[in-house]
Structures are given as structure tokens and as C-alpha cells.
Amino acid sequence: MSFLAIDIGNTRLKWALYDSPRPGAVIQAQGAVFLETIDELAEKAWKHLPAPTSMLGCVVAGEAVRRRVEEQLELWDLQPRWVVPAAQEAGVSNGYDHPMRLGADRWVALIGARGHVLAGGPPRPALVVMIGTAVTVDAIDRDGKFVGGLILPGHGIMLRALESGTAGLRVPTGEVVRFPSNTSDALTSGGTYAITGAIERMGRHLAELSGGEVPRVIMTGGAGWKVAPYLDMPHELIESLIFDGLIHIQAYRGR
Ligand SMILES: Nc1ncnc2c1ncn2[C@@H]1O[C@H](COP(=O)(O)OP(=O)(O)O)[C@@H](O)[C@H]1O
Ligand SMILES: CC(C)(COP(=O)(O)O)[C@@H](O)C(=O)NCCC(=O)O
Ligand SMILES: [K+]
Numbered sequence: 616m617s618f619l620a621i622d623i624g625n626t627r628l629k630w631a632l633y634d635s636p637r638p639g640a641v642i643q644a645q646g647a648v649f650l651e652t653i654d655e656l657a658e659k660a661w662k663h664l665p666a667p668t669s670m671l672g673c674v675v676a677g678e679a680v681r682r683r684v685e686e687q688l689e690l691w692d693l694q695p696r697w698v699v700p701a702a703q704e705a706g707v708s709n710g711y712d713h714p715m716r717l718g719a720d721r722w723v724a725l726i727g728a729r730g731h732v733l734a735g736g737p738p739r740p741a742l743v744v745m746i747g748t749a750v751t752v753d754a755i756d757r758d759g760k761f762v763g764g765l766i767l768p769g770h771g772i773m774l775r776a777l778e779s780g781t782a783g784l785r786v787p788t789g790e791v792v793r794f795p796s797n798t799s800d801a802l803t804s805g806g807t808y809a810i811t812g813a814i815e816r817m818g819r820h821l822a823e824l825s826g827g828e829v830p831r832v833i834m835t836g837g838a839g840w841k842v843a844p845y846l847d848m849p850h851e852l853i854e855s856l857i858f859d860g861l862i863h864i865q866a867y868r869g870r
Contacts, residue, residue: 616634616635616636616668616669617632617633617634617635617643617665617666617667617668617669618632618633618634618635618636618640618667618668618669618670618671618862618865619631619632619633619667619669619670619671619693620632620633620670620671620672620857620858620861620862621670621671621672621673621684621861622672622673622720622723622857622858622861623650623672623673623674623675623676623680623681623684624675624676624720624747624748624837625650625675625676625747625748625749626649626650626747626748626837627647627648627649627650627837628647628648628650628653628656628676628684629645629646629647629857629858630645630646630647630660631644631645631855631858632644632645632664632665632667633858633862636669636671636862636865636866636869637862637866638730638734638859638862638863638866640862642855643665644664646660647837648660650676650680653680653683653684653687654683654686654687656684656687657686657687657688657689657690661687661690662690666691666692666693667691667693669693669694669696669865670688670693670694670695670696671696671697671698671861671864671865672684672695672696672697672698672861673697673698673719673720673722673723673857673861674697674719675718675719675720681697697719698719698722698723698861698864699715699719700714700715700716700717700718700719700721700722701714701715702714704722704726704864704867705726705729705730705863705864705867706726706729706733706759706867707722707725707726707729707755707759707760707761708758708759708760708761709722709760709761710760710761710762710763711761711763717761718751720745720747720857721743721745721751721753721764722761722860723857723860723861723864724743724745724753724835724856724857724860725743725753725755725761725860726860726863726864727853727855727856727857727858727859727860727861727863728741728743728755728831728833728853728856728860729741729755729759729863730859730860730863731831731833731853731856731859732755732831735831738757738758738759739757739825739828739830739831740754740755740756740757740821740822740824740825740828740830740831741754741755741830741831741832741833742754742755742814742817742818742821742830742831742832742833743755743764743833743835743856744814744832744833744834744835744836744839744850745834745835745836745839745856746769746770746810746834746835746836746837746838746839746841746842747769747836747837747838748769748771748772749766749767749768749769749772750765750766750767750768750769750810750813750836751764751765751766751767752764752765752767752813752814752817753765754817754820754821754824754830756821756824756825757825757828762821762824764817765813765817767809767810767813769838770806770807770810770838770841773805773806773809774802774806777802783798784798784802786798786799786802787799788803789801789802789803789804790803790804791803791804791807791808791845792804807841807842807845808845810842811842811845811846811847814832814846814848815846815847815848818830818832818848831851832846832848832849832850832851833850833851833853833856834846834850834851834852834853835852835853835854835855835856835857839852839854840852
């Protein structure tokens, strides 16, 4: 009863093969590839995998990319299935004005985070932070309702925007420091603190909404490890958050 989980972001496709579609399942194989090389999955990374019994994925990289991945999935006799954000799923409700317009990765991460919250004790509010191509900072209340979230440019996009919009900001990567005294450090620190500042602000908003209760902060995404050291609030890095969410959805649907 193996289960293939796939997360297609704007930069990379991440996949993991689990031994079952249930929380606590064990990863048998996993990988990540840049979108430029997704057409090689069937002949490379997936070639020698045991055929998965089922799959579920989330895509925010567009229809064309999704179709290219479905072609790779033809390697196996498998029905491709992709999460479509809804008004509710797996015990989480969606407060977006138009629930289907929420990024599927955000929706799945929220469901994964809710699973971690409930597994860890009594219900409490949580911030779900994803540091990928873009940065998202999503708030879920004590009752499991997604109440809203922020979208920011990721670090790479911030730098490219500054490079292309100015004459004098084309410099090597710098260090994150409190009082940058050169252009490289100013850009690197500016980007990092823009992200941590947004997280801290959303943390305050959610705590206020929750009568002062401090939310659990769960961070994920390819560049999460770069930002985490500068975040001045207790938090956890859970690399598998999206996969955890996909497993939750699959398990919930299969009950
Ligand atoms: N070894 C790495 N490979 C790819 N991206 C990396 C790596 N290390 C850090 N990153 C950062 O992670 C981001 C991609 O993260 P990811 O979660 O895969 O994004 P997305 O889900 O948007 O595709 C890149 O923008 C980059 O800044
Ligand atoms: C915000 C995102 C671009 C994040 O993408 P990512 O950084 O994971 O590649 C994606 O979740 C998306 O396209 N969302 C749709 C719009 C929304 O969530 O409101
Ligand atoms: K993502």
C-alpha cells in the first residue's frame, strides 16, 4: 500500500515514497529536482522505484508543469490526483474569500500543521511559514480555521527585483548582520529581516486574535534553514510538512 507524495513548487518538485498513506508512515525513497529537469523523472530518479499503490500531489507551478509530471507518472499504472483547495478538508476550514484560489501548497501545509498541533496536545493556534520561491505566512486558529495569510517575495526574487530596478545593486551575497555596513550585507540582511519581520508581525496578529495565546510556529520550505536562525521566536523546522499534509488528506479521504 505504498504512497507517492509530490509537491511541485515554482522552483523545484519534491517527492517522497511512503510505505503507507497513513500518519507515521515510513519514507522509502525521496528526492527533489529543479523544474527544468522534471521530464527526466521516469528515466532517472523514478526508474528503479517500486511502483506506488497510490499518489497525491499539490501543484502551484501551473497546468503545463502538472501535465509534464503526469506524463512521467505514466511509468506506473497510477491515477494522478492533485489537491484542490476547498472550503474544508481533513478537519481544517478555509477562510479565504475564494477557497479554491488559495495556493494548493499552502492548503496542504496548513492541514499538515494542524495534524502536528493535534498530535502535540490540546488545540492551539499556529503559524505556518513556507520559505520557497515565495514566502507565505499563514495563520490557523485554535479551531483549525485558516484565518488568512501573507505572501512575500522570497529572497531570490527580492534580490533579482532590486538588481533589475537599480543601477548599483549588483553585488555578491553577503552576511546577515544587525547593522550592515556594505551593500552585500545590506541586501542579504534586508531580505532576511523582511521575512522574519513579517513572520513576527503575523505572530502578533494571531496571538491578539487568540486572546493572547502564543501560536505554535511551524516553518518549512527549501530555504527555511536559512531564515530560521534569525527568527526571534520559538519555532520548529518541519521539512516534511507538505508531505505530512498530503498523507493526512489521503488518510482522511480513505476512512
Ligand atoms: N540546494 C538547494 N536547492 C534548491 N533550492 C535551494 C537550495 N538551498 C536553498 N534553496 C532555496 O530554496 C528555494 C526553493 O525552495 P523550494 O521549497 O523548493 O521552493 P518551491 O516550493 O517554491 O519550488 C530557492 O529559492 C532557494 O533560495
Ligand atoms: C504563493 C505561492 C506562489 C507560493 O509558491 P511557492 O513559493 O511554494 O512556489 C503559491 O502558493 C500560489 O501560487 N498561490 C496562489 C495564490 C494564493 O495563495 O493566494
Ligand atoms: K512550496
